[in-house]
Amino acid sequence: MRLQRKNSRTSQRGPFRRRRALAPRRTNVGRDRGLGTGHARPARLLPARPQPGPRGAGSVAVAFVASALALLTGCDRSSAAPDMPAANLAGFAVETIEGATPWTSLQANDAEQDFHFVIVSDRTGDARPGVFASAIPKVNVLEPAFVVSVGDLIEGYTQDQAQIDREWDEFEGFVDQLEVPFFYAAGNHDMSNAVMAETWQARFGPSFYRFVYKDVLFLVLNSELFGMVSKPDTPVPGPWTQAEQLAFIERTLAEVPAPRWTIVIVHQPLWDYARGVRGDWPQVETLLAGRDYTVFAGHFHHYVKIERQDSNYITLATTGGGSNLRGNLYGEFDHVALVTMAAGGPRIANLMLEGIHDADLVTEDVRDTMYWLDDAVQSVPMLESPNEGAFSAGTVAFQVTNGGDADLNVALHVDPGPDLRYAGTAETVTIPANGERLFSFPLSTDKPLPYPDIVPGRVFWSLSTHTGQRPVDLNVVSALLPVTTFAIPGGDAPSVDGDLSEWANLPYRARRQGDVVSPPTAETDIAYSFAVQESDGDLYIAVRVRDDSLLADEGRGVLTQDSVMIAVDSRPDPERSANLRLQESSRDLAQMAVGLVTLPGIVEESYYLRYLDASRAAVASKATATATGYDVELKVDGDYLDQRAGAPWQTLRLAITAVDWDAGEDVNEIPWYAKGSDGVALHWVPYRFGEAPVAASGTFVRSVER
Numbered sequence: 001m002r003l004q005r006k007n008s009r010t011s012q013r014g015p016f017r018r019r020r021a022l023a024p025r026r027t028n029v030g031r032d033r034g035l036g037t038g039h040a041r042p043a044r045l046l047p048a049r050p051q052p053g054p055r056g057a058g059s060v061a062v063a064f065v066a067s068a069l070a071l072l073t074g075c076d077r078s079s080a081a082p083d084m085p086a087a088n089l090a091g092f093a094v095e096t097i098e099g100a101t102p103w104t105s106l107q108a109n110d111a112e113q114d115f116h117f118v119i120v121s122d123r124t125g126d127a128r129p130g131v132f133a134s135a136i137p138k139v140n141v142l143e144p145a146f147v148v149s150v151g152d153l154i155e156g157y158t159q160d161q162a163q164i165d166r167e168w169d170e171f172e173g174f175v176d177q178l179e180v181p182f183f184y185a186a187g188n189h190d191m192s193n194a195v196m197a198e199t200w201q202a203r204f205g206p207s208f209y210r211f212v213y214k215d216v217l218f219l220v221l222n223s224e225l226f227g228m229v230s231k232p233d234t235p236v237p238g239p240w241t242q243a244e245q246l247a248f249i250e251r252t253l254a255e256v257p258a259p260r261w262t263i264v265i266v267h268q269p270l271w272d273y274a275r276g277v278r279g280d281w282p283q284v285e286t287l288l289a290g291r292d293y294t295v296f297a298g299h300f301h302h303y304v305k306i307e308r309q310d311s312n313y314i315t316l317a318t319t320g321g322g323s324n325l326r327g328n329l330y331g332e333f334d335h336v337a338l339v340t341m342a343a344g345g346p347r348i349a350n351l352m353l354e355g356i357h358d359a360d361l362v363t364e365d366v367r368d369t370m371y372w373l374d375d376a377v378q379s380v381p382m383l384e385s386p387n388e389g390a391f392s393a394g395t396v397a398f399q400v401t402n403g404g405d406a407d408l409n410v411a412l413h414v415d416p417g418p419d420l421r422y423a424g425t426a427e428t429v430t431i432p433a434n435g436e437r438l439f440s441f442p443l444s445t446d447k448p449l450p451y452p453d454i455v456p457g458r459v460f461w462s463l464s465t466h467t468g469q470r471p472v473d474l475n476v477v478s479a480l481l482p483v484t485t486f487a488i489p490g491g492d493a494p495s496v497d498g499d500l501s502e503w504a505n506l507p508y509r510a511r512r513q514g515d516v517v518s519p520p521t522a523e524t525d526i527a528y529s530f531a532v533q534e535s536d537g538d539l540y541i542a543v544r545v546r547d548d549s550l551l552a553d554e555g556r557g558v559l560t561q562d563s564v565m566i567a568v569d570s571r572p573d574p575e576r577s578a579n580l581r582l583q584e585s586s587r588d589l590a591q592m593a594v595g596l597v598t599l600p601g602i603v604e605e606s607y608y609l610r611y612l613d614a615s616r617a618a619v620a621s622k623a624t625a626t627a628t629g630y631d632v633e634l635k636v637d638g639d640y641l642d643q644r645a646g647a648p649w650q651t652l653r654l655a656i657t658a659v660d661w662d663a664g665e666d667v668n669e670i671p672w673y674a675k676g677s678d679g680v681a682l683h684w685v686p687y688r689f690g691e692a693p694v695a696a697s698g699t700f701v702r703s704v705e706r
């Protein structure tokens with residue numbers, strides 16, 4: 001049972017996964033998209049908004065289920081109501097079902113008294129322009145009942161009335177975009193002098209105030225007045241005094257003695273200063289004692305939750321205010337707090353601005369654009385010097401195709417790597433709609449280098465286009481590697497027993513990562529050499545793996561232990577030399593002979609590897625442990641290769657990879673391609689099934705014609 005579970009988990013993504021799992025070019029939701037794109041995953045149905053009125057997201061989903069059921073039974077909710085049992089008091093309308101039900105409960109989390117509100121935090125103090133404005137549509141998406149601020153809304157710190165007015169006009173322009181009420185709170189930037197305080201009064205009235213919504217008391221305070229107590233010689237001038245504010249707090253708490261909760265909003269976290277609590281804040285706490293309350297503040301631009309008097313005091317980070325944005329543990333991020341007032345008190349969801357998106361996150365036109373953009377750069381097969389032993393000068397080329405109706409801007413620069421010389425410079429080119437362009441890269445070496453020894457360079461492409469008004473950008477990397485064909489010698493058929501004594505030498509060596517986008521590997525950890533041979537039309541491959549630690553386990557899948565993956569493609573061109581990202585990988589793999597060789601000889605049969613069914617019978621393999629790792633022998637029947645070639649096979653393309661897991665405490669079940677996994681994959685040359693393949697790489701030609 002355990003074994004099965006592991007295997008199924010392992011193979012869920014399949015070995016030749018497309019890293020960027022994009023939707024198919026032609027939309028066909030039900031179509032089998034093969035590996036890596038989740039064959040069984042149904043199209044996500046977006047719930048229709050229930051009628052009437054706003055509800056929580058969870059209730060939207062269940063209401064959708066309910067309305068779908070109503071549709072199935074051919075009646076809408078209102079006409080169905082008379083038939084519904086009494087259990088529907090929770091708000092659901094369902095048909096009476098005998099026995100088991102396909103839901104856990106009909107107690108919706110949708111109480112009449114529950115509501116959501118959003119708190120936005122500091123916008124100013126080294127403001128980063130545009131951030132707060134970008135938050136407004138995101139807040140609208142959250143459908144709060146209203147929005148509360150914790151102050152520092154404008155830069156302020158000026159007595160120039162025109163400047164103050166400009167800043168408030170700008171800010172009010174932002175909140176005008178809000179679809180719900182906005183409650184102001186005063187911060188030090190908003191109220192730093194008498195002119196600003198009087199401007200506030202003229203525009204917004206009181207600087208401390210209260211409101212009650214659904215039995216929750218909101219107490220909005222002006223933290224700047226507290227400074228009048230701690231620094232009585234330099235009171236903040238203006239229409240209000242701290243004594244008035246304290247009297248207001250006392251009166252409010254007396255007049256609203258028992259709300260179900262009290263929310264206190266104050267700009268400065270007066271309780272959290274290094275030199276102690278500021279002003280007469282302790283008196284406020286004394287007045288609050290004994291009731292359920294939560295305090296929200298801003299000012300520090302660093303998020304922290306502190307507990308005082310058995311209550312939460314939450315200082316928010318920023319909504320555009322100055323920040324190094326070093327991340328969660330520093331409390332430095334742009335966010336809003338989505339607060340749900342439920343029966344048990346407030347529930348706070350801190351939502352990073354970058355994580356809030358409306359339904360237009362990816363629209364159909366963006367998806368279609370990304371689909372062609374992802375394949376816009378294609379390596380062009382350049383086998384100019386067949387069977388030449390060493391490279392000294394030649395050209396590598398890429399075709400860039402604009403598959404859209406707008407200009408495609410292409411910016412590129414080249415890192416030729418340690419072996420290659422490239423005389424060109426970075427360039428920027430515009431390819432018009434539906435146009436294409438060949439980019440050629442003349443390369444040379446200081447001295448002739450055997451082709452298999454060349455460390456590939458890289459081309460970095462920045463692709464920019466747009467669909468409608470929306471920019472769509474993608475950065476991709478290509479491998480820069482001259483390729484040639486290699487000879488497949490003939491000879492006596494070796495015995496496929498994992499004993500490589502018949503093999504005179506193994507001329508091809510993979511000692512460092514041959515792929516330009518896969519993580520580097522250490523030669524002490526994993527390396528291999530291999531040879532190919534043909535005998536009577538059958539193909540033989542020998543691989544000697546040097547591995548510091550063997551992990552061979554019948555209970556693990558083929559890709560979560562030491563294994564060698566070999567794919568042999570004998571199809572005619574253009575399919576053989578083409579990059580597979582153009583097509584559906586599994587469909588192409590079904591045309592290849594694929595060997596997944598492990599020491600335990602695992603044959604992983606699963607839905608996800610079903611494309612191997614045809615090649616399984618044609619491939620024989622055996623692995624044996626050695627003092628320094630393990631040896632692999634593999635045979636592919638010539639008949640199979642002939643069938644795929646459509647004629648007696650002459651040329652084939654070989655993709656070879658060693659997957660290395662090392663035994664020990666660190667062995668885990670994270671898929672080998674995942675970050676943090678113990679497994680690494682060492683590719684001989686840029687991975688044919690990866691993100692930066694080189695067309696026609698790994699092409700071998702029979703020395704002896706049949």
Ligand SMILES: [Ca+2]
Nearest residue numbers: 495497499500
């Ligand atoms: Ca042998």
Ligand SMILES: [Ca+2]
Nearest residue numbers: 525548549662
């Ligand atoms: Ca190893």
Ligand SMILES: [Ca+2]
Nearest residue numbers: 549550661662
């Ligand atoms: Ca290993």
